[in-house]
Amino acid sequence: xxxxxxxxxxxxxxxxxxxxxxxxxxxxxxxxxxxxxxxxxxxxxxxxxxxxxxxxxxxxxxxxxxxxxxxxxxxxxxxxxxxxxxxxxxxxxxxxxxxxxxxxxxxxxxxxxxxxxxxxxxxxxxxxxxxxxxxxxxxxxxxxxxxxxxxxxxxxxxxxxxxxxxxxxxxxxxxxxxxxxxxxxxxxxxxxxxxxxxxxxxxxxxxxxxxxxxxxxxxxxxxxxxxxxxxxxxxxxxxxxxxxxxxxxxxxxxxxxxxxxxxxxxxxxxxxxxxxxxxxxxxxxxxxxx
Ligand code: UTP
Numbered sequence: 001x002x003x004x005x006x007x008x009x010x011x012x013x014x015x016x017x018x019x020x021x022x023x024x025x026x027x028x029x030x031x032x033x034x035x036x037x038x039x040x041x042x043x044x045x046x047x048x049x050x051x052x053x054x055x056x057x058x059x060x061x062x063x064x065x066x067x068x069x070x071x072x073x074x075x076x077x078x079x080x081x082x083x084x085x086x087x088x089x090x091x092x093x094x095x096x097x098x099x100x101x102x103x104x105x106x107x108x109x110x111x112x113x114x115x116x117x118x119x120x121x122x123x124x125x126x127x128x129x130x131x132x133x134x135x136x137x138x139x140x141x142x143x144x145x146x147x148x149x150x151x152x153x154x155x156x157x158x159x160x161x162x163x164x165x166x167x168x169x170x171x172x173x174x175x176x177x178x179x180x181x182x183x184x185x186x187x188x189x190x191x192x193x194x195x196x197x198x199x200x201x202x203x204x205x206x207x208x209x210x211x212x213x214x215x216x217x218x219x220x221x222x223x224x225x226x227x228x229x230x231x232x233x234x235x236x237x238x239x240x241x242x243x244x245x246x247x248x249x250x251x252x253x254x255x256x257x258x259x260x261x262x263x264x265x266x267x268x269x270x271x272x273x274x275x276x277x278x279x280x281x282x283x284x285x286x287x288x289x290x
Contacts, residue, residue, distance in 0.1 A: 001152070003124050003145055003208055004050045008040060009112035010130035011057035011103040016257055025060045026256055027130040032268045032275070036255045037063055038092065039268075040128050045095045047141035049126060053119050054100040055112040063130075064100055067093045108227025113209075114217040122211045124148070129205025129256075133264050135271065136250025140206050143248050147182060148208050153242040156185070156234065157206035159252055167191055169202035170231040172245045181247040185238045190224050190231035201245055203231070204252045213237050 014026035021029075027037035044052055054063060069090060077086035103115045113127060126141060134140035134157075144155050158172055170190045174183030189197060207230075216233040223229040237243060253267060254260035269279045 001124055003126055003148060005053060005120055005123070006044045006049045006051070006126040006128055006141070007053045007055060007113055007116045007120065008037070008044075008128050008130050009055040009103075009109060010037065010060055010063055011055050011106060011112050011115075012109075012131075012256075013106055014131075014256065017261075023059070025063055027060075028062050028066065029255070029261065031133070031255065031261075031264050032272055035063075035066060036133060036264075037130055038066070039133055040130060041067065041092060041096070041098075043134070043139045043141050044126070044128065045092070046139045047145055049096070049141070051097045051099065053116045054098065054130075055103050055115050056100045057103050057106060064098075067098050069093055106227075108222070108225070108229060110217050110220055110228035110230040110233055113230060114214060114228070117214040117217075120211065120214070124154075124208060124210050127205075127207040127209060131254065131256030132205025133253040133255050133268075134204070134206065134248065134250045135253070135267055136248065138249065140248045140250055140252075143250075144206060144208050144246055147179070147244065147246055150179070151182075151242070151244055153244060154210050154213070154234070154237060155208040155244045155246050156203050157248045158183075158201040158245045159204055159247065160200045161202040163200060164194070166197060166200060166202065167194055170234075171197050171199050172201045172203060173197060173199040174201065174245045177244070181249070183245040183247075185243040185245050188231055188235040188238060190229050201247070203245075204248075206248070207234075209234075210237065210241060212240065 010027045014021035017026045028035040074086050101115050103112045171192050172185055173187040174185045177184045216236045220228050220233045223232045253264035255264045270276050
């Protein structure tokens, strides 16, 4: 079955980024020349998905507006003869169907995804976190969709992390299953206490999920931090059906975290055709003074 829909939860409060996120969603913070969320939408479009479902909350309308047609701006750009720029702005909203659902309370990532259940319906779907960027030759979502064509079951994207950082992530234990970069999931644990797992495979913000996850999310009681944890429902799902962990090719940046955000700006700046040489020269200059 084809994956046609991508859920992008953007309803979190972004407290790690206060005061910047008091009036601006963290997903709208700029990386080089576009907001974080635009890179994620572009990844979805490049991967051939038909529809995006944003899970939003109060104060996030800037995200919906960003992907909407702006009649006034379009007319002004035409008057000023900036047609190409106007087309670029319109392209992203024309390329994909975007709808939103509202998460009324920030009850956790699991709850945010559950909020999208009626729009997703009974079909496999993708989830991309609104502040997780992956810089890759082949879009991470596309890599996962290629694997899904083969396995037809849920997939979580993972990256290896140092043992002393596993407590910050959902950790997957699994066994190799003959496919490149792929492990069959045997156990999952959210933010494990040090020494409670041997695995270093951390879940990042890309998933392909079978629709049975919605029932499990509906029955999940609040876990770590009083939130409805996606990992708890995924663990339950992995006991009912096969689930795969996929070590994607590329580099992931947590743009919802201050240091991750700064690293993302540098990484995307260093791939920018016009800016990269100037930025490289500047990095060399300051590196010599540190
Ligand atoms: P985070 O924990 O990174 O987001 O959730 P947050 O809660 O906004 O951030 P901090 O910790 O307060 O700084 C991961 C993703 O899940 C979404 C967030 O928007 C983010 O994309 N999320 C989280 C929701 O949509 N709803 C929630 O209740 C919680």
